[in-house]
Amino acid sequence: MKQANAAQTSQRATSVRIALLLAVLAAAVFAGTIVLQSFGQHP
Amino acid sequence: VDIPLRGSEAVPHEDHPTGIRRWLTSTNHKDIGTLYLCFSFAMFIVGGIMALTIRAELFQPGLQVVQPEFFNQLTTLHGLIMLFGAFMPAFVGFANWQIPLMIGAPDMAFPRLNNFSFWLLPPAAILLVGSLFAPGGATGAGWTLYPPLSVQMGPGMDMAIFAIHILGVSSIIGSINIATTILNMRAPGMTLMKMPMFVWTWLVTAYMIIFVMPALAGAVTMLLTDRHFDTHFFNAAGGGDPVLFQHIFWFFGHPEVYILVLPTFGIVSQVIPTFARKRLYGYRSMVAATCAIAVISCAVWAHHMFTVGMPVGGQLAFMYASLLVAIPTGVKVFNWTATMWEGSLSFETPMLFAIGFLFVFVCGGITGVILAIVPVDVQLQDTYYIIAHFHYTMVAASLFGMYAGTYYWLPKWTGHMYDETLGRWHFWLSMIFFNITFFPMHFLGLAGMPRRIPDYPLQFADFNMIATIGAFGFGLSQLLFLYAVVKCVRGGRPASARVWDGAEGLEWTLPSPVPHHTFQTPPVVT
Secondary structure, three states, X not given: OHHHHHHHHHXXXXXXXXXXXXXXXXXXXXXXXXXXXXXXXXX | OOOOEEOOOOOOOOOOOOHHHHHHOOOOHHHHHHHHHHHHHHHHHHHHXXXXXXXXXXXXXXXXXXXXXXXXXXXXXXXXXXXXXXXXXXXXXXXXXXXXXXXXXXXXXXXXXXXXXXXXXXXXXXXXXXXXXXXXXXXXXXXXXXXXXXXXXXXXXXXXXXXXXXXXXXXXXXXXXXXXXXXXXXXXXXXXXXXXXXHHHHHHHHHHHHHHHHHHHHHXXXXXXXXXXXXXXXXXXXXXOHHHHHHHHHHHHHHHHHHHHXXXXXXXXXXXXXXXXXXXXXXXHHHHHXXXXXXXXXXXXHHHHOOOOOOHHHHHHHHHHHHHOHHHXXXXXXXXXXXXXXXXOOOOHHHHHHHHHHHHHHHHHHHHHHHHOHHHHHHHOOEHHHHHHHHHHHHHHHHHHHHHHHHHHHHHHHOEOOOXXXXXXXXXXXXXXXHHHHHHHHHHHHOOOEOOOOOOOHHHHHHHHHHHHHHHHHHHHHHHHHXXXXXXXXXXXXXXXXXXXXXXXXXHHOOOOOOOOOOOOOOEEO
């Protein structure tokens, strides 16, 4: 039982890590789009 | 993929809330899948009514039904609602229902997040449709929202921007959930290369959404700050550049086409082997083609902008890259055909829609190759040829694929067989009326009729009349689908666990209808 719970917790932690990684990628694309666009301006 | 199965029986009935609480607070992937599918069909009807109003106006030259400003609002909202409100949520609905069942997972990786990503949709839909009642009406800038027009629109534009933000957040959260589920929740023994093609196509789609949707969010955020905070991202007078918006938009917009069609590829890759009673031909090349399409589709965006002005080198690069997409797509079409070759074919409704998909998708693909050629594109830019092309790829291909999937899995979901006669009527009427609607638009486009106009010269009258008659036939045919689904949900011949004799995969090891909780003990795939 303990082993099963530990496996579930470990799977959960891996899920969170994958999700965070993907969320960071999405946030980077969002921020990168705006930052790159700002560099493209001709003041 | 050969998957001998063991230990995949469902667990006994457990907590199953009823009434409104079941739907509002549900974290069950099946319930949330149903919510997604119902919501998307409702939005499909709303977007469809807008399309029929557009076609009613275009039935004859002159202005009969709506004013030009409202016509522009209708074309804009029709596009936005169909893409973000109907098609994308529908595929997420399929993913919610099917992915855990197909990979042997008890639920999605983040069930509460799953509930949240669905319930973001209704407020966004209200914002989008409600913008029609804003002062000045909804945005009429076209679904592409190009500045400077979109910067000059009224508050309806802001509502559309917020709606896109919310829909984008929902899509990204949903995609993160789906990708995580696929990567981390598969049953023991189910390696990546043993996954069903529908799961593969959704994994790639989820990556694409996570990669390109934030770019659109960035673009509309800059649009918002240009409108209200005196930034000049897209204002040439302030040092900005409206063409840059087009680049960002299409960096999202072109992959979006594949986001909407890859899950269809997955559905069709499940349906055709079942009704051909053969394994999918070239599984590995199908996976490779899916990945290749995703990568190439992120490098072809400027083919939407050949007339904007770009160096010849740029035109050539984007033209060749666009033509390149035809290779992995051709691999898929070849493999589906090879799967059917010498198969023991039967033509139930899912198979009819899958073959119908193949036909219309190849038609749309061929016009896509034609449009990728720069000199041709320059002539046909913003004509009805474009409308015909993308409706062949998106409406018929995506929609027919979704219908194939619905009829295929509906007995598994509801526990009843649908009415086969109704399904066949739905298919044939949809196929015939779809072509009556959109095939003449090729001729209209070649003759020079521009898109997004409520009135047109007399020489375009006949084909427009035919297209409008087809559109109303197509629209009404979809009510047959609604009737068939409702009838199936309410009753019908009981469905067996393995509904189709050629069906393979974990979902068919479960009873029909699928119990509320499944695979709490993971099955072993060997």
